[in-house]
Amino acid sequence: MIKPGVDLRGLQPQMAVAYTICSTIYARYGTRCVITSGSDGTHGPNSLHYVGKALDLRTHTLPGIQVPLVFKEIQEALGEQFDCINEPTHVHIEFDPKESKKEEA
Numbered sequence: 001m002i003k004p005g006v007d008l009r010g011l012q013p014q015m016a017v018a019y020t021i022c023s024t025i026y027a028r029y030g031t032r033c034v035i036t037s038g039s040d041g042t043h044g045p046n047s048l049h050y051v052g053k054a055l056d057l058r059t060h061t062l063p064g065i066q067v068p069l070v071f072k073e074i075q076e077a078l079g080e081q082f083d084c085i086n087e088p089t090h091v092h093i094e095f096d097p098k099e100s101k102k103e104e105a
Contacts, residue, residue, distance in 0.1 A: 001032045003058070007040035010052035014095040018078055022057055022093070025073045029066050034058040036090055054094035056087075 002008065019035065026033035037056035039049055048054040059067050071086040074093065078084060081097040 001034045002038075003034055003036045005040070006035055006038050008035070008038040010039050011055075012052045012095060014081075015053065015055055015093075018082060018093055018095065019055060021077050022074055022091075025070055025077060026057075026062075029062060029070055031061045034061070048094040048096060053096065054092065056090040056092050059086075059090055 015038075019033065023033040034057065035055050036058050037043075037049060038054075039052055041049060041056075043049045043054075049056075059070075062070055067086065071084065071091055074091060075082075075084045078093065081095060083094050083096045085092040
């Protein structure tokens with residue numbers, strides 16, 4: 001579900017995959033996963049929102065005790081290529097893969 005006014009133009013395909021995974025997790029807790037920000041809004045100067053690599057997801061529809069549980073499941077499900085931040089009013093997810101260190105021979 002998308003909050004009215006949210007702009008998803010320029011969204012990278014990885015974010016659609018992340019949203020699908022997050023929606024499944026939210027559904028297990030009996031609520032809808034709502035995108036509250038895509039490429040819109042005001043964010044930090046280097047925010048990945050502006051390049052279509054970040055989404056904010058509503059949390060106020062979850063009972064407070066469930067927010068950390070949902071957040072942990074999201075972190076585990078999305079894995080290392082995504083950064084997840086449990087903000088006071090939303091979950092912020094961004095596609096930000098780090099360069100992997102080459103294994104020594």
